[in-house]
Amino acid sequence: MRGYFVRGIPKQRRSIKVQRLAFRAQRLASSFPVFSPVPASPLLLGITTATASFGAAVWQDETLQSELRLHRPRRHGARLVALVRDAMTHAEADRSALDAVALTVGPGSYTGLRIGASTAKGLCRTTGAALVPVPTLAALAEAARPFAPPGTLLGVVLASRRGEVYAAAFRCEDGALASAASPEALGSGEAARRFRDLQAEQGAESLWLVGSGVARVGDALEGDGTERRAAQLVENAWPTAGAVARLGAARLAAGIAPVDVATFEPRYLKSVHTTPRPQSVFEGLS
Incomplete structure (x- = not known):
């Protein structure tokens, strides 16, 4: 063959x-x-x-x-x-x-x-x-969490093939993360809409987008008439081994x-x- x-x-x-x-x-x-x-x-x-x-x-x-x-x-x-x-x-x-x-x-x-x-x-x-x-996206969110203000909706996006992104969302609450949307493989435009809808539904004061897929989602935000400066965009962010270790220890402590x-x-x-x-x-x- x-x-x-x-x-x-x-x-x-x-x-x-x-x-x-x-x-x-x-x-x-x-x-x-x-x-x-x-x-x-x-x-x-x-x-x-x-x-x-x-x-x-x-x-x-x-x-x-x-x-x-x-x-x-x-x-x-x-x-x-x-x-x-x-x-x-x-x-x-x-x-x-x-x-x-x-x-x-x-x-x-x-x-x-x-x-x-x-x-x-x-x-x-x-x-x-x-x-x-x-989960990779949870580790990326945990790496970014210490820098985000309380109440922030943290959208994490990794660039994938064919113009797609892997996306998930978390709320920063009391020095910890709370899941707001499970990981999915989405087109950049769909990911941008999901994040804006989540921000409105949950009344989040700010939206941060972090990860290697930020440029794609940021371009989609501009395309639908939303100013990119309305969201904090941090492209040079990666899941760290320290964040993985912290989350792994927390999972064990939680039983x-x-x-x-x-x-x-x-x-x-x-x-x-x-x-x-x-x-x-x-x-x-x-």
Whole structure:
């Protein structure tokens, strides 16, 4: 059968390369040196790989102990494991003492999500840590929350394929986030209308739009006669590993059960544009 091409690479070959990178990340995740002394309080590792900006953070005793990040598109497979190892080194954390690994679960980059999932699953299997999924858009909102005034409607938007955006909305209330609209894949015009309607329905004093899809939604706001300055637009914003760690720790404290490591898969929100080989090809190579 004739193969289809994406950016000059056949889909089947591209998918095989992604799975090989993911397997390599999972295999390397079990190779960290063990450090001492071991902290007495529980440890949580936060990982974010859903966007071009990726990183790792260590959370302990309600405090961010260390955080490292890189903005290097398509370098997740080559650099993530080193970032995790270095973040744990800076926190003087023992890998064997990990209680949980929190991870951006999606939506986002297909390759980034697969590599992040494989790395997190490899760590959980070798340490016995719990796996805590954190929605990518919630992590982006949490990263922006400290800068937004109380009562702000926070619209988070990540650029997607074909001119679409991944969008969700949150209210900033009493130093925390409250969900106002669940994540969806939308056209930029539809996302702009949703945010304006939500602002009116909830009586939000201000609307902030943050994330890599802001330019698309901002243009749509201008197109319907709304002045862009009526909303705060922050395009250079990304989900951070520190935000993932905070949300993961909050989920555990709230009694939300971790997911099964063996069956966990990222959440893409819509069909990916590749044709992956069956997972069984790599399942036995952990």
